Amino acid sequence: MSNDQLNRIDLDTGQIIAHITIPGGLRGVGGAIPDGPVAAEDGIWVLSDESGLDRMLVRIDPSTNTIAQTMPAPRGADNLGYGFGTVGVSHVPLQGDFGIYRVDPTTGAVLADIAILGGPFKIRSAFGSMWTSGVEPDPGAVAGSPNGGALFETLNRIDPATNTVVAKIPYAAVAMDWHTDFVEAAGSLWISSKTALLVRIDPTQNRVVDRYLPSTGGGGVATDGQAVWFTGWDDAQLHRLPLG
Amino acid sequence: MNPDPLDILRRPDPDVAPTAALTARLRARLAADADGQHGGAASPAEDEPNPQVVAMDIIRHAKDTRSRLNDSRRRLAVLGAIAAAVLLSVLFIAARRDEPRELDVVDSPVTEPTVRPTTSSAAVTSSATITSPTTAASSTALDEALLGLPVIRSAADAAVTSRATATKPAQVVTGGSSVWVILDLGPIQRFDASTGELVGTVPLQLDNFPTRPAVAFGSLWMATECRTIN
DSSP, rough: OOOOOEEEEEEETTTEEEEOOOOTTTOOSSSOOOOOOOEEEEEEEEEEETTTTTEEEEEEETTTTEEEEEEEEETEEEEEEETTTTEEEEEOOSSSEEEEEETTTTOEEEEEEEEEESSOOOEEEEEEEEEEEEEEEOOTTTSSSSSTTEEEEEEEEEEETEEEEEEEEEEEETTOOOOEEEEEEETEEEOOOOOSEEHHHETTTTTTEEEEEEOOOOOOOOOOEEEEEEETTTEEEEEEEEOO | OOOOOTTTHOOOOOOOOHHHHHHHHHHHHHHHHHHHHHSSSOOOTSSSOOHHHHHHHHHHHHHHHHHHHHHHHHHHHHHHHHHHHHHHHHHHHHHHHHHHOOOOOOOOOOOSSSSSSOOOOOOOOTTOOOOOOOOHHHHHHHHHHOOOOOOOEEETTOOEEEEEEESOOEEEEEEEEEEEEEEEEEEEEHHHHHHEEEEEEEBOOOOOOOOOOOETTEEEEEOOOOOOOO
């Protein structure tokens, strides 16, 4: 019996003010806790693991710190995001492709299934689009060329109105033990990557416009409006890049 | 148990001898038929096989042999490709390990203060600065070669400042006036966003590669495996 919890920590005091037990726990497909929780207008969503691949979407009411809503997640659900009035749920390819389900947070109905070739791993909303990180083959590779098998970390940009991928932006070669995240700040998307200290993408051009070295092994990335904060996982560092 | 495809190179093909024997019989039979046609005396023996049947046998044996050889060659090609991929991976990893470290950071040790410092300046005055890279990583060269990515900017030139975390930092979020760094296996370190100083620790035991917490409703929401550090 899992005893995974959602912990609520007060931003002012740093004190843990609530432990909310999630029935069945929070383990993901590979044994890791799936990405999430994610915040919505009416609460905090998590993905429980009560019955293996048949997971549950769980909403926590922040006014009571209790579970307010539970509904079956689409089969193969793996990671969570929230945006444009829907819960974004990445899924593993049980039958078809990897992809993202867009789920109605009221009924649990799947409104769209958007195929993503490799991944998706993170789901974020920015610049009027949904974005997800994944892995793709070299888009410029010519069949039979020596580089035809290369894989790249890639951001997929999704139009929420049409539920189609409108841009694929490769930004780094896939490295071992890679993990990545991205955030919106100062008109750009900032990516923490295994193979670059930081990558900046211009959403008006859908391409990489800056990369910062040296690489320190990727971790998280966040912003407080004044700076981009990112971590070097390999060398245990917290970095700050001032904006403007 | 699957046969070793290399066996095809080590042992004589059992089909070679029967095929040769059948060929000899066919030639003998054709010679006998020719003699009969020209001399008119000889007639085929009752136990001699029909030349067409023998020829079909030869063709069938030849096809079977070719098919087995092709299968073996395919298996050898696959094994060769797998071996080459493994070798290249090992060489790539070895090359990565041998690369010189590009980050030359001298950090003051981080100690947890007893009193939370006041916010005063946006500058992270006590942290170190990243030096300019002297060489490009091999993956970066790969990125440039395949993707045509733009020229790299030096983190030092961009005024990036850094400070050490207690262990490997998997995630970072901002909330309130703090930067929250989620470490592998926990805990969570809390830094002042204005000064960069460590101001506290949230005693949570986490997994490797813990997930990014949500920041909403005046709180940080962190999924864990339930254990607090005593």
